[in-house]
Amino acid sequence: MPNNENLSPFIAEFNGVSLRYNKGPEILKDINFSLSPGSFHFMTGESGAGKTSLLSLLYLHLEPTKGRVRLLGQAIDTMSRSTKAQVRRQIGVVFQDYHLLNHLNAFDNVALPLRLAGEKETEIKKHVSELLAWVGLEKQIKSYPEELSGGEQQRIAIARAVIHKPTLLLADEPTGNVDDAMAKRLMYLFLELNKLGTTVVVATHNVGLVKNFHFPQLHLADGHLKIIPAADSYSDITNKLFKREEK
Amino acid sequence: MAKRSDFLFSKESSHFFLPWICALMVFIATLVLAGGIATHNSLKLWQKSVAESLTVQIPTYNEEGKPREELVYRDIENALMLLRTTPGVLGAIVLNDDQMQDLMTPWLGSDAVVSQLPLPKLIDVSVDAAHPPVLEQLKADLAASVPDAVLDSHRLWLGDLVRFANALLTLIGLILILLFATVAITVVYTTNASLSIQEHILSLVHMLGAQDLYITNRYAWHNFKVALTGSLIGFVLALPIMFGISIFLKSVSGQILQSSLTSVQWCYLVLVPASVALLTFLTTFKTVWKFLRRFL
């Protein structure tokens, strides 16, 4: 029987989470929030605010220095290494710096999560080709990352993150290197996945994106997290922000 | 396109070092072990002679070099009588010229003409290995009734040989341990080097949810294949040298050295490349398993 105390209906749940690197200052302070299944959030905050750090806690790359993180219902501090690996397989991550493998071509990079899951090669071929075409890279399918532009690499990173239809998708600045039209197209990809049930968090500096898609924001400032509810327009968000801070 | 399962290994990771170290170590280890087995076989033979064989020599010529004629037969008679009544002696027979020839072959070669040599008459005494006769007593009795007879127990010089062979076997054991330790250290070293070069790959694959056991197994099998290839090369190269040495030893030593191996002993030799490959598998497994702990 699983320990009830460790079970949680949320995809992710943070309780009093703090994070510091080595002996440095606290980057994240007393973070509390939860992600419901099927929710969509932006993560915002200035450069250096701690977005990547917070995402690292969500994809089991870092452990909190204080507090408790639960993922897919289980507290990470009591998870076995093998369970952590299973949880990681249900999380798709678009890394800010892509983390593509240079010795593999575009196809094999995107195929990686499916191969780790032991998927059949015929299925892999079909899905990967389809997805690469969708992100406009059918011609680059055999190209190696070093032969590709920043934006092209970014799209491969995105394709790899979504190819296995993860339960939780974490995208760290996924549109930083593409033009607005492609950014929109990629956002539709995330929305499509979200409709199929994937919980999505997109960290971004892109104000336009946040403005166009009406989703709540996890906003980081001074190490604290503020949740800004979905609004109809960007001005509404700033208004609310203003009012909150006045109080 | 990279092979389906090769995503864990980039080009830089293929180490040229490991297969050649394995080849060299297996080459040396096979020869050393073969030498050890031959020594062991010879040792068994010598020990058997020490335990079982006892000869009494009756000189056929006296000190001045004159034939002793019928005195020889009287001595043989007396010696046989004494021997056959000694407790622990199962039997005693005088060797004829053919038997002498056989006996001498290992030492003098088959073309020596035994009958023309001033050899003593030999009485071969078979001994009850469980209850051997008391040698000192037998010597004294023999001196009393057949003063010219010489009791040769082979014990003296064969005893030295046995001690030497035993020391050699210990040395061979130590060398084998050292060779295997070298393999293990090389595996730890090359594996760690390759892991550091590929840390970014491992870190990513780990983040994508690969199990420790999966990564570890892949590395261990990869190195196992590399080591097995190297080991077989080393083994195959050792074979002609082994045969060469064995033929050479036969030609110089006759049958004193037992350089031919039984089929079970051949299996021991085949175990050398197999155990180097297995050792590589286990060492790699442990090294990678430990390395992966750096990731959450």
Ligand SMILES: Nc1ncnc2c1ncn2[C@@H]1O[C@H](COP(=O)(O)OP(=O)(O)OP(=O)(O)O)[C@@H](O)[C@H]1O
């Ligand atoms: N590995 C690390 N070791 C030490 N300090 C780190 C490390 N990674 C990040 N930091 C620090 O933590 C703080 C937050 O970094 P983080 O990368 O989370 O910010 P961010 O919000 O993602 O910024 P950006 O928008 O520029 O990507 C920064 O001050 C950074 O210097």
Ligand SMILES: [Mg+2]
């Ligand atoms: Mg960042």
